[in-house]
Every structure is written in C-alpha cells, then in structure tokens.
Amino acid sequence: MSTTAPVFSLEADSISKSFESGAVSIQVLRRFSVSVRPAELTLVAGPSGCGKSTLLSILSGLQAADEGRVRALGQELSGENSRTLERFRLKHTGFVFQGFNLFSALTALEQVELPLGYMGLSRADIRQRARQALDEVGIGHRGSMRPAQLSGGEKQRVAIARALAKRPQLLFADEPTSALDAVSGQTVIDLLRRIAVDHGTTVLCVSHDPRLIQRADRVLAMEDGVINRDWRPGDTGSRPGMHSDDHTGALPFQGDRR
Numbered sequence: 001m002s003t004t005a006p007v008f009s010l011e012a013d014s015i016s017k018s019f020e021s022g023a024v025s026i027q028v029l030r031r032f033s034v035s036v037r038p039a040e041l042t043l044v045a046g047p048s049g050c051g052k053s054t055l056l057s058i059l060s061g062l063q064a065a066d067e068g069r070v071r072a073l074g075q076e077l078s079g080e081n082s083r084t085l086e087r088f089r090l091k092h093t094g095f096v097f098q099g100f101n102l103f104s105a106l107t108a109l110e111q112v113e114l115p116l117g118y119m120g121l122s123r124a125d126i127r128q129r130a131r132q133a134l135d136e137v138g139i140g141h142r143g144s145m146r147p148a149q150l151s152g153g154e155k156q157r158v159a160i161a162r163a164l165a166k167r168p169q170l171l172f173a174d175e176p177t178s179a180l181d182a183v184s185g186q187t188v189i190d191l192l193r194r195i196a197v198d199h200g201t202t203v204l205c206v207s208h209d210p211r212l213i214q215r216a217d218r219v220l221a222m223e224d225g226v227i228n229r230d231w232r233p234g235d236t237g238s239r240p241g242m243h244s245d246d247h248t249g250a251l252p253f254q255g256d257r258r
C-alpha cells in the first residue's frame with residue numbers, strides 16, 4: 001500500500017438505518033460507528049437479525065444509511081448517486097454470499113470470467129486472471145465443471161475466485177460458510193483470511209457462526225445494532241474487549257473495558 005493510503009479502508013461514522021414495515025419502524029442501526037483496516041479479515045459476529053447484513057450493504061455502498069457518513073478507501077460514499085456507487089463497486093469490491101449466486105449453465109471458469117467482462121479487460125487478460133484465481137482457491141482443475149457437478153465448498157470457492165479475479169481492494173462476505181459443513185466452512189474462512197494477508201485486501205465478513213471467531217484477525221461482536229466487543233483472537237495476553245487501539249465507538253460491554 002502507498003504511504004498515502006488511509007489507515008482505515010472502511011469507516012462508518014454515526015450511521016443510522018431503519019426500515020418501515022407496515023405501521024412499524026424497526027431501527028436496525030442507531031448512530032453506529034466502526035473502522036476496518038486493510039490486509040486483515042474482520043469478522044462481524046452476532047445473532048440473526050442484529051443488523052449484520054444491513055451494515056455490510058451500507059459499508060459496500062449497496063444500500064444508503066438514513067444518516068451518518070460512510071467512507072470506503074478514503075472516498076465518501078454517503079450522498080453519492082447510484083451510478084457512482086455502481087462504478088465504485090465494480091472497480092473496488094468483490095462479494096461472496098451464503099447461497100454462492102452461481103449461474104447453473106456456466107462452467108466454473110465462465111462464472112469467474114463473467115464480471116471481468118464488465119471491467120474492460122482484454123479477452124486474454126480475462127482468461128488469465130480467471131485461471132489464476134481458480135488456482136489460488138485450489139480448484140484450478142475444476143474449471144470446466146458446472147455448479148451441479150461441484151460440492152458446496154467448491155461452489156463457494158468458485159464464488160471467492162470470481163470476487164478475487166477482480167483484484168478488489170474490498171472483499172465483502174455475508175454468511176459465506178452458512179450453507180457449508182464444518183470442514184468446508186473452515187477452508188472458506190481460512191481462504192478469505194489468506195486473501196487479506198497475501199493481497200492486502202480488506203476482508204469484511206459477517207456471520208452468525210461462532211466457529212469462525214478463532215480464524216479471524218479481528219472480531220466485532222454485534223448485538224441489537226451495537227458492537228459490544230472488539231478483539232483480536234490471535235493476540236495472546238489480551239482479554240476480549242481489552243484491545244487498546246480499537247476504533248469502534250462502541251459502548252462498553254458489561255464493564256469489560258477500561
């Protein structure tokens with residue numbers, strides 16, 4: 001990364017978001033702040049319905065917050081029009097979802113090539129990048145297979161390769177292991193972490209699966225729209241919630257923080 005790169009690659013500053021459902025309004029996020037660093041896997045963990053997917057979609061520019069500011073790669077996303085946000089996502093982001101989102105008629109190689117076609121790359125470049133990405137996630141030998149011929153873990157690796165081939169600075173994963181058995185789930189989360197470390201990518205993963213916690217560089221525990229713990233599982237000697245340089249603007253959790 002260049003020396004002018006921002007310390008935080010994703011920043012939400014006091015964002016709020018609510019949804020109207022008939023006569024009731026549900027406030028999902030209330031003056032919520034968080035900062036995420038590049039070159040590591042940040043996991044937002046919390047129970048279903050606590051607002052993880054909403055947060056991910058706001059931080060990636062898929063959805064707008066009602067209030068507050070969002071910066072990604074130092075660029076202000078809040079207030080931008082949908083075309084600008086679309087261009088930002090095309091250029092800088094990759095997404096991985098629980099349900100893989102693969103096209104049943106396409107081979108693994110074609111799935112990975114598809115988004116590269118929108119990036120203005122040459123045919124040869126597209127092919128080379130797609131092959132390289134499939135190799136990197138360990139399924140280069142499955143390039144001619146269609147989804148029906150692949151296991152769940154392999155399908156998710158195709159989806160990761162599709163995101164990776166864009167060489168995005170930001171990689172967002174929403175419940176990427178939820179449809180997978182334990183072993184495939186671990187392969188997937190370890191792969192996401194390796195991408196962060198090897199490429200300097202900011203990887204933000206949201207999940208309700210507590211088994212992922214030990215494999216993340218940093219964990220933000222979310223409940224009812226608030227982050228109440230922020231810690232690095234790999235740090236020895238530091239208790240959860242005692243990490244000194246966090247930057248979440250979070251509320252203290254059960255007196256766990258000085």
Ligand SMILES: Nc1ncnc2c1ncn2[C@@H]1O[C@H](COP(=O)(O)OP(=O)(O)O)[C@@H](O)[C@H]1O
Nearest residue numbers: 019021026028047048049050051052053054055
């Ligand atoms: N588009 C929407 N319209 C209405 N309610 C929504 C919408 N998106 C999310 N919600 C509600 O917001 C809350 C948080 O949802 P979500 O962000 O999907 O949580 P999580 O990903 O942690 O399960 C839930 O109560 C959900 O029903």
Ligand SMILES: [Mg+2]
Nearest residue numbers: 052053054175
């Ligand atoms: Mg969700």
